[in-house]
Amino acid sequence: MQTTYDQALHNNQFREIITDGKSKRVPTMVYNMFRKNFKEPTTKDGFSEVVKVNFYPSFEKPEHEELYALWVPE
Secondary structure (H helix, E strand, O other): OOOOOOHHHHHHHHHHHOOOOOOOOOOOOOOHHHHOOOOOOOHHHHHOOOOOOEOOOOOOHHHHHHHHOOOOOO
């Protein structure tokens, strides 16, 4: 799944907001550790294919889409 770091942080906060806190925000430290240690997979790792899929959000409610759209990536 392809997202930017900033978009991942936004999605994390958005998920917490629309669930009224039932889904707790993953600490930013976890994102930083993942980003620091992430090694993009390749076919040399034994995969027959590596497919990159762009992230496109879908929404259960129109107001969620409106709220999500308030975020403007830098």
